[in-house]
Amino acid sequence: MGATIHPHKGYLNTNFNVYVTGHEEEYSVYQKSVCDKCSIATGIVRPNEPHVLNIAQPGDYVISFNDSDEINIHIEDGYKFGGSTYKTSFIFDDCPWCFVVMHDRTYFYNRETKRSFVEPISPDKITEINEDFVIFENEGQKERTIFSLVEERPILCISDIVTFNKRVVVWEEYSDNKSELCIYVLGTEPNAIDKYVFDGYIIDNENDNIIFYDGNIIKKFSLSEYNGSTTYQITIRGTLVNVVAPNLAVSYRELYNRNELIIRNLDKDEETTITLDGNLAEINEKELIDVWQRQKQISEFNFSAVEVPELTLSALYNKVYIYPCGWDVFYSIETISLKRECGKSIKRTSTSKLYGVKSGVENSIQQAKGNFASYGNAFCFYNSVESYVRGEKYKGGGYNKGGLIYSCGNNIYMYNDSCLYKLSSNGYWDDKREINLDFSLFDEFGIVKDKENGICQTMSGINLGKWKCEINYNNRKYIKTSENYIFSGGRRIKTTDLEVPNSLSESLKLGLSVDSDEVCICNLKGVKYTSKCVMEDVYDSTEYHDVLLSEDGNCIMHKDGDKAITFDIGTGFSQTYDNLSYIKHINGIRPLFAIPTSLQPVLVNPVTKQRIEAKEMSNFQFVSPEGTLYADTRLREYIEHYEIETDTLISNEEFIELRAKYTYPWNEKRGSTAWEIITENRRQLILEHFEYLNEKYPELFKDDLTGNKWADSALDTKDSFGVEYFLGRLYGERGIAIIRKSDDDSEYSRIDLGSPLMYINYVSFSYDSKYVAIAGYRNSGGLFLVYDLEAKSTIVHEDTSRAVWNVAFSAINALASYTSNPKTLFATNKDEYINMCDRDRIIEGHNFLTFSPDGMYFALSQQGYISKYDINGNVRDNWGHQPSSLVDIRSILSQENTLTEFSDLGDSGISETSRRASVASVSFSNDNKRLMMVGNDGVVIIRNLHLENYASK
Known part of the structure; x- marks a missing residue:
């Protein structure tokens, strides 16, 4: 009997599928941690028939079958809903199983x-x-x-x-x-x-062997017939350095002032010895001596310490590269000479040569390090700057400077000076074709493109049609031409119209097509794929968006188009409502909803427990808890211009006139009358404010009222920097946030934001309406600001290096915000606001998510943003948004300590280490007994919290 249970880990609402083969089996379920094996469930499973097991209690369980088989499962203390989003899929020609991978699960199907x-x-x-x-x-x-x-x-x-x-x-x-x-x-x-x-070791893929060595002993195993016994074992004389090919081992012996290199043919039991002057530094990139370190030591040698001025230091090193072929052994040597005389800098020279043991080849080359290929009776050495070909019976093509070598199938090609050559079996470059080729597609797709007419072709010249496009979307990567669909490795289907599945087998005969609501296996029939739906019993494509939690934590509500749907997480009972007024946030946290006792659910402010009125949802984005104030965030309408010297406001109309008066005309030449008028206007403006400017910018004006000694940038007569740069010494601009009364839109407070923001990301009011907090973004960073609405004064104005995002007050006047580093700014009460940007008040590496309704707890994650360039201007490998599925629950009484954390959302990986998908929103129930987490992929998790267990923390 073979019993299986899937999944091995689930939630309180998970259906575990039990499957057996052979004969009917009885099973019992026991709690793993309980010594007294008391069965909590029993059942009978019939062979090859689906059987569903549901356990509505969290913990680790053992399912024991009557043939003594036991399987462990784990049930998390929560509920999970939704089907996540598609990531990738795999299907194979031989293996009957195919796989659809989502961001939090994998579906298995045996075709x-x-x-x-x-x-x-x-x-x-x-x-x-x-x-x-x-x-x-x-x-x-x-x-x-x-x-x-x-x-x-x-x-x-x-x-x-x-x-x-x-x-x-x-x-x-x-x-x-x-x-x-x-x-x-x-x-x-x-x-x-x-x-x-x-x-060391080497893999012989052609014969399916592995050859490895320990000390001077070499052993070979056959992997296709492995039984723990070696195929052969050989002891090598000298010091074994490397096995460079399945049949070649390289060792060496140190002689006086030279080294003897020993190349041993393991198959034929033959040895070739090569004597090298100087020191052996490297063999096939296995380093014996660090030549750069030696060069550094010689460069730093102190000649004065030995008082021998005629002393000269010199050293000779060899780097050897061995390139085997069936009928000869070729090798190249880079000989490096280091020489330094007293009072002079070190001199480094190097020469490279290519040799053939049997053929007697000795040819100077530019670079000793390279690649090799064999075809017929021909050997080809090549690197990025040169190539050398030798035939077994003929001299062959010899040395070529420049050109690039490509291997395709069993053939070798050289492309040089817009000519393509093919290597013949006797070692000569034949079949010359003059053609201007683009090789950018060769490595992945095995084809080239004619630059002049866009025709794609194989290296042998087979026409594959004119280039149309390259598709690289949703794990589908292929090239479309006028006649073919071409996939990696040169695989192709000759057709002009093909619906390509999400994933394909190596032969292209099988595919998997994954849509939002179905999975299909595709079979290639002629030049078309036919499809058949599979996995209908397990595939879940449900996505939840704009999800809210009920006050008691027993229900959720989500939007589906213009409808709102509620359902009970325990019973699954659902109801649909039309035209429900809906918002995603209220004063920095998610609304809850009351279980409907009338025609529709009612949205509730979790902190005040008051119903959220429809006008608050539709008219204002950021509104105070009692609804009397709102933030007017029309940034471009609230930019003030002012004179820096006197802090005097200037109207927008006046500033427009100033710009016109001091802007050089773009359609006039420098030196023209119009240009000179602007220059004189600028001169007079400077003289009017000379005392202030001369004091603030003494390097520009140098106490000179005539203007003869002024720096060029003072007037900027070449208009190198623009009028904003010129006027910026005298006039400034600042952004303004307006707090208005809800009943008549009159201005209640005007808040100076400093330099204008590009975006106000969030505005939140304290629950006593005494304070307002603003989070914003500007090109140069961000803004975090706390303003006292009663005293009409700014408490905190922090210009940050990164954008500031969500900001929220709790029911007991705690305040939190975060920057995109991420760093969470946190204050337990209003007395701490003024210091909340201090380093010791910041929670590093975390972003704030939400407060609990009573304000005693808060949730964090680790989402952030890494800039594209590092401090040296280099592009980072992992720049951009850094998602996180972590949800970290803490108490405001001890905000540095984690009470509990969850990583239910996102890419778990096979090792179940959450990495990628981000938390979209988090909500506490009114009594803090449940926590809802919603992922960006539409998955919803509702956890039972049991925060009373963490009182000691």
């Missing part, structure tokens, strides 16, 4: 047995090993998980995979200062792993 299930994992990549095993991996994580599709569970979590085939997986481990190769035979017990200490 042969029609069986499907879901697990709460979200890998970024799935790789087929064979029909029964796959590898899950996530970007940014070293761990790889081997998943058994027979047992339907992960069996091994490993890192640093070296290779695998249908029979074994090989990876590296490092412990106790030694490296080990680990070999696991698929299908055996996960602890049956063979381990071998190694200094």
Whole structure:
């Protein structure tokens, strides 16, 4: 019998699917942590029939079957709703299982047995090993998980995979200062792993072997027939350095002032020796001597310490690169000479040559390091600046400077001076074609494009049609031409009209198409894909948007178009309402709603417990709790201009006239009469304010009333900086926020914001309406401001380096906001407002989400923004919005300590480490017993909090 249960982790409303094969099985459910095994549920599962198990209590459970099989499951203390959003999908030719990966789960489907299930994992990549095993991996994580599709569970979590085939997986481990190769035979017990200490290894993909060495002993294993025994074991003379090819080992012996390099053919038991003058520094990039460190030491040598002025320091080093082929061994040597005389700087010279052991090749080259390829009886060495070809029986093409070498299939091509050549088996460049080619598509798609006519073609010249576009959207990447659809690796379908599935198998014969409401398996019939819906029993495409929690935490409400839908999280009972007035926030937190006792639900301010009136929802974006005041945020209408010297306001009309009077005409030449009039106007303006300007900018005016000594930028007669720069010394502008009365729109307070904002991100009022807090963004950073509405004065005006986002007061006058670093600014009460931007009051690395209705608790996350460029002007790899699914609950009495935290939303990965998707909103129920978390992907989690358990914190 084989029993499986999916998912292995769920919530109070999760349906666990039990599946058995063979014969009918009885099962019992026990709580894992309880010593006394008292069954809490029992059932019977019939073979190959779906069976649903639901356990409405959180905890760890054991499901025991009557044949002694036991399976563990875990139930979180909460409820989960919604289907998340699509991330990627995978389908294979041989493996019957296909996978649809969402941002918080993965759907499994077997196209042969029609069986499907879901697990709460979200890998970024799935790789087929064979029909029964796959590898899950996530970007940014070293761990790889081997998943058994027979047992339907992960069996091994490993890192640093070296290779695998249908029979074994090989990876590296490092412990106790030694490296080990680990070999696991698929299908055996996960602890049956063979381990071998190694200094180095090489994979022979052609013959499915692995060759590794420890000290001077080389061993070879056949991976296709692995049974723990070696195919051969050889001891190498000299000091073994590297195995550079499946049949070539390189060792060396130190002689007087020179080294003897030994190249051993492991298959033929032949040795080739090469004598090198100087020191051996490197073999095939395995470093023996750090030449740059030696150069530094020679450069820093103190000649005066030995008092031998005629002393000269010199050293010779060799870097060797070996390039094997079937009929010869080619190698290149870069010889580096370091020389320094007393009183002089070090001199470094290097020369490179390419040699052939049997062919007697000795050819000077520009770079010793390169690549090689073989075709027929021809060998080709190449790098980015040159190439060299030699045939076994013929001299061959010899040396070529410039040009680029490309391997395609079994052929080798050279592109040089707009000519494409193909290497013949005897070593000569033949089939010359003069053509101007674009190779940007070659590495991924195996094709080139004619720059003159846009025709895409293979390297051999097969016409694939005229370029149309490259599609790279939603995990679909391919090229469309006038005749073909071309996929990675040169795979193509000859057609002009194709609906490409989200994912394709290697042969292109199978695909997966994933839409918002269905998953289809696609089969290629001729030049079209036919589709069939699958996973209908498990696939959940539900998304929840604009979600609100009920006051008691038992229901949620969400929008669907112009309708509002409520449902009970325990019973699932739902109701739909038309034309409901709806808002997403009120004074910095999410509204709650009252269970409808009339025709429609009622939105409620969680803090005041008062109904939110319809006019507050429709007329004002930011309104005070009692509804008497609102913030007028029309920024562009409230910019004041003023004279800096006297702080005198200037009307917008006056400032427009000033600009006109001092702006150089764009349609006039410099030196024209119109230009000179503006220059004189500027001169007179400076003289009118000379005393002030001369004191503030002495370097510009130098006590000179004539203007002869003024700096060029004083008048800016070349108009290099513009009129704003000229007027900016005398006139300033500032943004203004207006607080108005709701009943008549009259002005209640005018708040100076400093330099104008691009956006006011949020305005929040204290619940006694004595204070207002403003969060804003400007090009140079952000603004956090707290204003006393009674005293008509600013308490806090903090210009921040990053934008400031949400801001909210609690019921007991705590105040919180956050910047995009992220940093949360926090004050427990109004006496702390003035100091809340101090470093010791900031909660680093977290962004504020919300307060609880009673103000005793608050929630944080770790969302932020990383700028595109670092301090050196380099583009960061991970710049942009940094999402987070973390929700961190804290008490205002101890805001530095986490009471509890959740990561239910987003990309969990196979290791269930939340990484990506962000929390969209968070709400506490009125009694703080439940917390609702809504993800950007439309998933809703409702957690039972039990905050009374954390009273000691």
